[in-house]
Amino acid sequence: MGNKHQKPKNEIASQPHPQLTVHPFNELKLVDVPAASYKEFKDLVGCVMHFFENVTHCQCNKRKQRVLVITDRAFYCCSETGLIQRCHLVTDVKEILVGGKRELGLILNNSTDMLFEMPADKQQEVAFIIQSIQRAKKLPVAVVTEYTSSVPRERLNLKRPSCTNMEAVTKKDDLARSLQRITHDLQKKGMLNKDTHYSTLSAIVKEVELNRSRPGTTNIRRGRNSVIH
Numbered sequence: 001m002g003n004k005h006q007k008p009k010n011e012i013a014s015q016p017h018p019q020l021t022v023h024p025f026n027e028l029k030l031v032d033v034p035a036a037s038y039k040e041f042k043d044l045v046g047c048v049m050h051f052f053e054n055v056t057h058c059q060c061n062k063r064k065q066r067v068l069v070i071t072d073r074a075f076y077c078c079s080e081t082g083l084i085q086r087c088h089l090v091t092d093v094k095e096i097l098v099g100g101k102r103e104l105g106l107i108l109n110n111s112t113d114m115l116f117e118m119p120a121d122k123q124q125e126v127a128f129i130i131q132s133i134q135r136a137k138k139l140p141v142a143v144v145t146e147y148t149s150s151v152p153r154e155r156l157n158l159k160r161p162s163c164t165n166m167e168a169v170t171k172k173d174d175l176a177r178s179l180q181r182i183t184h185d186l187q188k189k190g191m192l193n194k195d196t197h198y199s200t201l202s203a204i205v206k207e208v209e210l211n212r213s214r215p216g217t218t219n220i221r222r223g224r225n226s227v228i229h
Contacts, residue, residue, distance in 0.1 A: 050129050070126070095144075
């Protein structure tokens with residue numbers, strides 16, 4: 001007979017990072033896919049993600065409802081059905097334009113720019129996330145320029161880009177690389193097993209907590225080619 005206080009397995013599995021709530025290196029909070037968007041974005045569940053919000057994307061005199069996703073490497077402008085419309089490296093952002101009418105403009109290196117509409121608190125959050133990631137990577141930090149009214153359109157090149165996928169091929173590939181970077185850095189610090197592959201963030205958290213609970217133990221080996229899910 002099981003413990004009546006024990007959580008069902010499916011409930012435990014639905015919590016991608018139950019203890020790790022911030023990224024260990026850029027110190028940004030980690031967020032999950034909202035329940036309302038789970039079906040369309042289920043491949044993001046349990047991945048390294050700092051921002052997931054519904055926004056309005058303004059381009060070529062058109063306004064479309066989109067979902068803006070920011071990981072520790074890239075940001076994605078997706079349709080509400082989960083299809084990627086644009087994706088760029090966070091490090092490609094060279095200036096952030098914050099308008100007084102819920103507008104947020106991103107001036108990008110080597111690409112057409114982007115303009116979004118979102119609540120004022122989300123404007124500040126996106127700017128903070130982008131700058132924090134750039135700062136953590138020790139790269140030039142985007143300048144934030146604020147306007148009391150709308151973002152001047154002459155500051156932005158909003159033509160439709162010739163290629164919608166600038167760096168990463170899919171959200172899943174990019175987020176897998178994020179997990180690899182976190183794993184590598186924690187293994188270098190002796191907080192994770194060097195011969196083990198971790199496929200989810202929750203597995204990393206469990207192993208870090210396990211190693212931390214063993215006094216004097218910095219590196220535990222489980223054998224080569226092990227896989228922890």
